[in-house]
Amino acid sequence: MAEAQDETGVFRALADPTRRQILEYLREGELAAGEIAGRFAISAPSVSRHLGVLKGAGLVTERRDGNRILYTLAEDRLATGIGRFLSAVCPEQIVLRHTRWRPGAHDGKSEEPGEA
Secondary structure, three states, rough: OOOHHHHHHHHHHHHHHHHHHHHHHHHOOOEEHHHHHHOOOEEEEHHHHHHHHHHHOOOEEEEEOOOOOEEEEOOOHHHHHHHHHHHHHHHHHHHHOOOOOOOOOOOOOOOOOOOO
């Protein structure tokens, strides 16, 4: 039951487009809260609340550096949370056989093994 509640928090956090965008920014590396807030047309307190939801779901980690708070993407947590759901819904071998993620590929197309 704890895993299901854990996944619920991940999916609730991912439901908001602002939070998904924050995760995309953090994919580039660690960012300060102010740097993240500067990329949005919403207030800094709103961004802070979004970061709090992401942190509560375990999708980001934070560390203090002086008076700055630096955020990092918790890639393993994201992959585990979504992976458990996908393996329950989709047979794992079908997912692995028909989908090959390529860094930088955002066209939504999958590539079959042997294609180049």
